[in-house]
Amino acid sequence: MTPIKQDDLIRSTADALQFISYYHPVDYIESLAAAYKAEESPAAKDAIAQILTNSRMCAEGHRPICQDTGIVVAFVKVGMDVRWEDATMSVTDMINEGVRRAYLDPDNTLRASIVSDPEGARRNTKDNTPAVVHYDLVQGGTVEVKIAAKGGGSENKSKFVMLNPSDSIVDWVVKTLPTMGAGWCPPGMLGIGIGGSAEKAMVLAKESLMEPIDMHELKKRGPKNRLEELRIEIYDAANALGIGAQGLGGLSTVLDVKILDYPTHAASKPVGMIPNCAATRHAHFTLDGSGAARLDPPDLARWPDVHWAPAPTSKRVDVDTLTREEVASWKPGERLLLNGKILTGRDAAHKRIADLFAKGEPLPAGVDFTNRIIFYVGPVNPVRDEVVGPAGPTTATRMDKFTEMMLAKTGLLAMIGKGERGPVAVEAIRKYRAAYLMAVGGAAYLVSKAIRSSRVVAFGDLGMEAIYEFDVRDMPVTVAVDSRGTSVHQTGPREWQQKIGKIPVVTA
Numbered sequence: 172m173t174p175i176k177q178d179d180l181i182r183s184t185a186d187a188l189q190f191i192s193y194y195h196p197v198d199y200i201e202s203l204a205a206a207y208k209a210e211e212s213p214a215a216k217d218a219i220a221q222i223l224t225n226s227r228m229c230a231e232g233h234r235p236i237c238q239d240t241g242i243v244v245a246f247v248k249v250g251m252d253v254r255w256e257d258a259t260m261s262v263t264d265m266i267n268e269g270v271r272r273a274y275l276d277p278d279n280t281l282r283a284s285i286v287s288d289p290e291g292a293r294r295n296t297k298d299n300t301p302a303v304v305h306y307d308l309v310q311g312g313t314v315e316v317k318i319a320a321k322g323g324g325s326e327n328k329s330k331f332v333m334l335n336p337s338d339s340i341v342d343w344v345v346k347t348l349p350t351m352g353a354g355w356c357p358p359g360m361l362g363i364g365i366g367g368s369a370e371k372a373m374v375l376a377k378e379s380l381m382e383p384i385d386m387h388e389l390k391k392r393g394p395k396n397r398l399e400e401l402r403i404e405i406y407d408a409a410n411a412l413g414i415g416a417q418g419l420g421g422l423s424t425v426l427d428v429k430i431l432d433y434p435t436h437a438a439s440k441p442v443g444m445i446p447n448c449a450a451t452r453h454a455h456f457t458l459d460g461s462g463a464a465r466l467d468p469p470d471l472a473r474w475p476d477v478h479w480a481p482a483p484t485s486k487r488v489d490v491d492t493l494t495r496e497e498v499a500s501w502k503p504g505e506r507l508l509l510n511g512k513i514l515t516g517r518d519a520a521h522k523r524i525a526d527l528f529a530k531g532e533p534l535p536a537g538v539d540f541t542n543r544i545i546f547y548v549g550p551v552n553p554v555r556d557e558v559v560g561p562a563g564p565t566t567a568t569r570m571d572k573f574t575e576m577m578l579a580k581t582g583l584l585a586m587i588g589k590g591e592r593g594p595v596a597v598e599a600i601r602k603y604r605a606a607y608l609m610a611v612g613g614a615a616y617l618v619s620k621a622i623r624s625s626r627v628v629a630f631g632d633l634g635m636e637a638i639y640e641f642d643v644r645d646m647p648v649t650v651a652v653d654s655r656g657t658s659v660h661q662t663g664p665r666e667w668q669q670k671i672g673k674i675p676v677v678t679a
């Protein structure tokens with residue numbers, strides 16, 4: 172029997188979560204670097220450059236790749252010849268203790284994003300626990316752990332279908348992927364689980380994302396079985412959609428497609444699909460009784476020589492003197508560098524504002540959105556001399572249902588988020604001659620460097636969901652919906668799908 176110490180699992184879990192918060196897997200970086208080289212769409216290339224530059228900064232500065240430091244998911248294979256020598260906790264509690272230590276680490280505090288009572292109070296658990304843990308009891312004397320910190324934006328785009336046995340999975344992916352928008356921060360991976368039962372297909376999809384990216388090698392050597400053929404078919408079909416980095420239109424939407432399968436009922440073909448985003452984060456370690464696992468830092472020479480800088484054509488905007496006329500002059504796709512004071516707010520703050528208005532009450536003292544811009548963000552807490560931790564945009568569509576209210580009742584002029592806006596929000600933007608600006612999801616540390624000061628102005632009890640005022644200097648954003656309601660998330664992919672020329676474009 173192999174004796175495994177409780178603290179070895181706790182420490183290994185905490186170390187792995189810290190490690191993946193600032194080191195992208197090298198396979199992801201090399202694949203993204205190849206995508207950068209091949210990319211022909213200027214907007215997508217710029218977004219990939221921001222993600223690559225952010226990644227290097229995080230690896231050097233040991234700060235999170237993204238402000239959403241994820242929900243922890245672990246796949247644990249426990250050998251049947253393992254003895255838990257000094258355990259006073261369950262294995263799940265040991266993993267949760269590792270999560271707690273990692274997320275509260277004062278040298279690199281991570282964002283606590285988990286709320287309990289999800290259909291009720293949605294109270295933040297404050298230490299990012301609990302993790303979601305999947306177990307397998309296997310032969311042998313080791314404990315193998317695959318652990319990930321999965322971003323909410325990409326997790327929210329997960330899909331499941333029960334296909335007929337003769338239905339095409341490629342067709343389903345081609346139909347489904349455009350409905351997922353850009354909130355999953357492409358380019359990333361698609362994890363696909365086929366077979367078993369409904370819940371088994373989803374777990375397989377998630378576990379498949381723990382594998383390294385090797386599409387380039389697979390294409391070079393050729394497929395050896397049906398699943399490898401299917402991986403290539405889905406990869407080619409998904410990229411032919413022209414969605415591109417951040418949904419701006421381009422050649423690279425997915426860097427790899429992973430598939431795991433399992434026998435299923437003769438009447439069924441369950442298929443789960445889970446995307447992994449620009450903040451692909453996972454690590455693997457094995458405990459064999461010799462102590463806590465050690466993860467070797469990657470060689471930064473394997474990061475490409477890409478250093479993002481604002482395009483020379485970018486327009487500087489003084490947001491402290493912003494007018495509706497100036498907002499109306501912005502063109503779709505135009506790059507802006509924002510300077511001055513902006514307010515923040517995301518899901519919980521919008522809900523509170525809506526509740527205040529419903530009761531006929533005013534906004535809290537000190538909150539005035541008149542002629543201002545709101546940034547949908549939940550930043551990481553600062554460490555050392557930072558004014559704010561990584562602070563990238565969150566998925567804007569979640570605020571769509573509040574957009575009419577905010578534009579009609581608060582005097583707001585523009586919003587910053589990531590991904591596309593839905594029809595309701597686009598119509599409100601057009602009606603009030605406002606604008607929606609996008610920042611790059613997965614470039615949170617880079618974005619945070621533009622923030623020169625930060626203070627909470629309302630709803631402090633909401634933690635990262637409070638309303639902050641940021642003073643920004645040359646914060647890079649792109650006009651994603653202009654005051655006439657033109658959306659680059661519609662025009663960009665349409666243009667690139669046509670250019671790629673593999674799928675007939677529906678113009679109606």
Ligand code: SF4
Pocket residue numbers: 237238239240241321322323324325326354355356448449450563564565612613
């Ligand atoms: S890269 Fe995008 S989807 Fe992924 S964690 Fe960050 S914000 Fe969320």
